[in-house]
Amino acid sequence: MDKHSILVCMGWEQLEIRLQKCEGWEQIEISLPNCSSLQVISFPVVQLHLNRTAMRASQKDFENAMNQVKLLKKDPGNEVKLKLYSLYKQATEGPCNMPKPGVFDLINKAKWDAWNALGSLPKETARQNYVDLVSSLSSSLESSSQVEPGTDRKSTGYETLMVTSEDGITKIMLNRPTKKNALNVEMYHEIMHALKAASKDDSAITVLTGNGDYYSSGNDLTNFTDIPPGGVEEKAKNGAVLLREFVGCFIDFPKPLIASGQCPALGHLPSPSLGYSIAVYASDRATFHTPFSHLGQSPEGCSSYTFPKIMSPAKATEMLVFGKKLTAGEACAQGLVTEVFPDSTFQKEVWTRLKAFAKLPPNAMRISKEIIRNREKEKLHAVNAEECSVLQGRWLSDECMNAVVNFLSRKSKL
Numbered sequence: 001m002d003k004h005s006i007l008v009c010m011g012w013e014q015l016e017i018r019l020q021k022c023e024g025w026e027q028i029e030i031s032l033p034n035c036s037s038l039q040v041i042s043f044p045v046v047q048l049h050l051n052r053t054a055m056r057a058s059q060k061d062f063e064n065a066m067n068q069v070k071l072l073k074k075d076p077g078n079e080v081k082l083k084l085y086s087l088y089k090q091a092t093e094g095p096c097n098m099p100k101p102g103v104f105d106l107i108n109k110a111k112w113d114a115w116n117a118l119g120s121l122p123k124e125t126a127r128q129n130y131v132d133l134v135s136s137l138s139s140s141l142e143s144s145s146q147v148e149p150g151t152d153r154k155s156t157g158y159e160t161l162m163v164t165s166e167d168g169i170t171k172i173m174l175n176r177p178t179k180k181n182a183l184n185v186e187m188y189h190e191i192m193h194a195l196k197a198a199s200k201d202d203s204a205i206t207v208l209t210g211n212g213d214y215y216s217s218g219n220d221l222t223n224f225t226d227i228p229p230g231g232v233e234e235k236a237k238n239g240a241v242l243l244r245e246f247v248g249c250f251i252d253f254p255k256p257l258i259a260s261g262q263c264p265a266l267g268h269l270p271s272p273s274l275g276y277s278i279a280v281y282a283s284d285r286a287t288f289h290t291p292f293s294h295l296g297q298s299p300e301g302c303s304s305y306t307f308p309k310i311m312s313p314a315k316a317t318e319m320l321v322f323g324k325k326l327t328a329g330e331a332c333a334q335g336l337v338t339e340v341f342p343d344s345t346f347q348k349e350v351w352t353r354l355k356a357f358a359k360l361p362p363n364a365m366r367i368s369k370e371i372i373r374n375r376e377k378e379k380l381h382a383v384n385a386e387e388c389s390v391l392q393g394r395w396l397s398d399e400c401m402n403a404v405v406n407f408l409s410r411k412s413k414l
């Protein structure tokens with residue numbers, strides 16, 4: 001409970017007015033002290049309950065709040081952003097009377113739903129609620145920021161990655177920890193760019209890793225929402241071109257590539273990086289999950305070819321068709337992971353090993369990798385093309401759309 005008091009002098013008497021906030025209500029308590037004994041006696045006590053709507057935010061407060069939103073240091077998340085959007089629209093335009101967007105226009109539909117849900121809420125109330133929400137966000141996001149230093153911010157020219165080169169090792173770190181390192185379109189492009197740069201730099205080996213508590217949560221499902229003028233078909237076609245190029249970069253990457261994961265890896269990245277890495281190091285906390293069927297999709301990253309070869313066809317089916325999640329130990333027993341380390345010593349042990357590898361003659365390592373992978377390259381490119389073409393069709397299916405809508409409307413998680 002929040003209490004503030006003010007003392008008002010009324011002739012020889014003092015009137016104490018206490019304001020207290022209690023569960024969204026303002027309560028005013030007025031007491032008149034007995035001056036002769038200087039004791040505060042509560043007489044008469046008057047309690048007023050003011051409905052919040054009686055407190056009107058001015059246009060100036062509203063404009064200030066709009067500016068404050070732009071200055072928030074941390075993304076408040078989609079749910080809050082939708083709330084802000086709907087209150088803003090209600091405050092400025094009144095009840096929603098726009099036509100409902102189509103089912104595939106996911107973002108606009110979510111916005112419409114949020115606005116429409118406000119019904120006939122008066123403009124002034126919406127304005128006040130907007131101001132209150134922004135003020136609560138400003139204080140909570142400033143005081144309890146969980147973003148670690150250096151996360152989700154620009155580094156070495158990349159928006160979604162942190163790329164460093166030291167001791168003969170180029171480290172490409174996925175850096176969208178607040179989104180569990182989901183791969184948005186920008187990240188796909190940046191990973192391709194970073195891999196191409198790493199293939200030409202002085203380093204002997206390249207390490208792919210993730211910042212935060214997920215190695216990656218796979219394809220960013222909001223990639224499905226930004227529909228171009230050519231509609232969903234064009235979106236799916238562009239997606240297939242992008243994915244094919246992305247996986248192609250892993251197939252053609254010439255240097256030893258190591259995936260180092262201390263935490264869960266979901267969907268998308270595990271497949272290409274497991275299939276083409278020279279080595280995969282995982283902590284005993286890591287898990288591996290390719291939930292393609294859950295999302296109405298089908299295997300990608302050449303996993304339909306590499307997994308049954310690396311594991312057994314039966315085990316690969318459990319993983320790729322039924323979406324069975326493997327622990328690091330199980331993935332190691334199946335040959336998907338090279339070695340599992342205790343979580344507490346993971347970084348130290350893996351980096352000691354990587355630094356030793358990076359001292360080996362780089363050309364010898366490159367040529368050895370080439371001879372191991374070359375005879376498979378053509379096959380891998382063909383599998384990649386086939387998988388992308390199948391996926392292009394899957395992305396247009398109701399099964400896929402429903403799964404994406406369920407996730408985005410917070411009805412499901414993996």
Ligand SMILES: CCCCCCCCCC/C=C\CC(=O)SCCNC(=O)CCNC(=O)[C@H](O)C(C)(C)COP(=O)(O)OP(=O)(O)OC[C@H]1O[C@@H](n2cnc3c(N)ncnc32)[C@H](O)[C@@H]1OP(=O)(O)O
Nearest residue numbers: 077078179182217218219220221223236239267268413414
């Ligand atoms: C036409 C399409 C064009 C596409 C172009 C390229 C195509 C490539 C296609 C490859 C095909 C498929 C391969 C896959 O990757 S399949 C796997 C997809 N991933 C998922 O389904 C994971 C979804 N996420 C979750 O289930 C959960 O978030 C979690 C990972 C289990 C973590 O749960 P949590 O409770 O610990 O954290 P949570 O609050 O949910 O997440 C924090 C914020 O991060 C956002 N987020 C997490 N994962 C994703 C994601 N994959 N896509 C988008 N956003 C994600 C989450 O929404 C939270 O955000 P906010 O804070 O609420 O704003």
